[in-house]
Amino acid sequence: MKLIAKTSLFYLLSSIPILILSGFVCYYIVTKEVKDGNNELLLNRSALIEQYLKENDTIALHLITKSEEAQIKTISKFNPKSIAKYVFADTLILDKKEDELAPNRMLTSNVSFRNTNYQIKIWRSTIEFDELVGGIFYLLVFILFLLFLISMLINFWVSKTLWKPFYKTLNTVKEFRASDNDLPYFEKSTIKEFAVLNNSLTVMMEKMISDYNSQKRFSENASHEIQTPLAVIKSKVDLLIQSENLKEFEMKLIAGIDDSCSKLISLNKSLLLLTKIENRQFKSTETVSVEKIIDNSLLLFEEYIKATKIVVLKNIEEDFLITMNPDLCLILINNLVQNAIRHNIKNGSIIIFIKATSVTIHNTGAAEPLNKALLFKRFQKNSTSHLSIGLGLAIANEIAEVSGLFLKYKFIVNKHQFTISIKQ
Numbered sequence: 276m277k278l279i280a281k282t283s284l285f286y287l288l289s290s291i292p293i294l295i296l297s298g299f300v301c302y303y304i305v306t307k308e309v310k311d312g313n314n315e316l317l318l319n320r321s322a323l324i325e326q327y328l329k330e331n332d333t334i335a336l337h338l339i340t341k342s343e344e345a346q347i348k349t350i351s352k353f354n355p356k357s358i359a360k361y362v363f364a365d366t367l368i369l370d371k372k373e374d375e376l377a378p379n380r381m382l383t384s385n386v387s388f389r390n391t392n393y394q395i396k397i398w399r400s401t402i403e404f405d406e407l408v409g410g411i412f413y414l415l416v417f418i419l420f421l422l423f424l425i426s427m428l429i430n431f432w433v434s435k436t437l438w439k440p441f442y443k444t445l446n447t448v449k450e451f452r453a454s455d456n457d458l459p460y461f462e463k464s465t466i467k468e469f470a471v472l473n474n475s476l477t478v479m480m481e482k483m484i485s486d487y488n489s490q491k492r493f494s495e496n497a498s499h500e501i502q503t504p505l506a507v508i509k510s511k512v513d514l515l516i517q518s519e520n521l522k523e524f525e526m527k528l529i530a531g532i533d534d535s536c537s538k539l540i541s542l543n544k545s546l547l548l549l550t551k552i553e554n555r556q557f558k559s560t561e562t563v564s565v566e567k568i569i570d571n572s573l574l575l576f577e578e579y580i581k582a583t584k585i586v587v588l589k590n591i592e593e594d595f596l597i598t599m600n601p602d603l604c605l606i607l608i609n610n611l612v613q614n615a616i617r618h619n620i621k622n623g624s625i626i627i628f629i630k631a632t633s634v635t636i637h638n639t640g641a642a643e644p645l646n647k648a649l650l651f652k653r654f655q656k657n658s659t660s661h662l663s664i665g666l667g668l669a670i671a672n673e674i675a676e677v678s679g680l681f682l683k684y685k686f687i688v689n690k691h692q693f694t695i696s697i698k699q
Contacts, residue, residue: 283430287422291419294415298412302411309402310401313380314363314382321361321382321395347396350385351392361382366381368400378402379401440464454487494550502540505543509536516533548606549673552603552670561600562597565596568604572613583621585616586622586623586625587626589626590628593630593631594629595631599678607674610668614668616638618691623638623640635693635695637687638691651682652669681695681696
């Protein structure tokens with residue numbers, strides 16, 4: 276959820292208790308005003324009836340009583356000190372039109388004229404409180420909906436105007452690559468927070484480019500400096516092996532040195548390759564045929580496949596065409612095919628399925644699944660093979676990541692399965 280949407284939601288949720296409280300206040304004010312208004316009107320009518328009684332205007336009194344909103348009757352003698360002159364009360368009176376009891380406000384007063392005591396009852400229909408509550412409730416719901424609608428419109432407007440520099444900065448950061456050696460330009464913003472953010476990002480990116488170039492130079496120099504003495508050692512060991520005066524024990528020692536030297540050379544090349552992949556130094560891309568690369572890879576390992584009597588089957592539904600760096604694609608496929616061969620068993624099998632959007636390599640091997648948490652970690656060896664340095668799958672996974680591909684592992688029916696597919 277976006278920050279502005281979350282903020283608006285917070286304000287909307289906060290407004291609900293405020294609206295409920297406002298509803299109670301409105302209910303109290305409306306009922307008080309209606310009651311005060313009715314009381315004042317009833318007092319005026321009572322004063323008018325008293326005037327008619329005083330003047331003995333029987334016609335006016337008859338009209339008032341005929342309206343069925345007043346009742347005048349004579350009563351026995353009363354004590355004005357013990358009975359209040361005006362008594363207000365809420366009562367229910369039958370509404371003949373609606374045929375139901377309706378709430379009314381009633382005023383009862385006692386007066387005396389010409390030695391006759393009168394009791395005057397005047398009433399007036401008032402609002403029904405359940406209808407008032409319902410009206411206020413629907414009004415509050417309408418206001419809440421209106422606030423939500425206004426909030427949505429404000430969010431849309433703010434996102435398109437006030438937050439526009441932020442989204443531009445975000446897109447610039449997404450596209451930034453230290454390997455490009457190009458410091459992005461951020462548009463100037465009149466909003467202080469965005470201006471501070473842009474300045475901070477500029478300083479950070481300058482440092483990233485500087486650190487990247489330093490790391491790149493170090494990796495290249497270190498690799499070159501290490502590769503040279505290793506090549507010398509390798510050549511000297513090869514010459515030493517060709518010597519005729521070596522004993523069997525010495526031959527074993529020299530063979531061990533040669534093997535270790537080969538591993539160091541391979542390790543150095545692999546680490547340099549990983550560094551280049553992480554630094555996005557393989558930029559050129561083209562459409563690559565996975566089927567052709569797999570054929571070349573199988574041809575490369577043909578002798579080893581024959582020696583271990585591994586059966587290779589291919590099931591091609593449609594060629595898998597990927598847009599990526601061809602060198603990286605070659606390394607990716609070679610590492611997966613080499614992994615399937617190296618960790619296979621004698622008289623085992625490799626089945627390759629090629630589809631338009633994926634390629635899957637099944638191979639026999641260990642009768643238990645590999646540890647997925649460590650599978651693509653560096654220097655994690657899943658076999659005791661002296662040829663493995665534990666970087667093949669790590670390199671394959673890194674290539675898949677930078678090329679927009681998924682590399683997944685599954686263990687199905689005692690077979691190990693690696694699948695490369697395009698990210699959707």
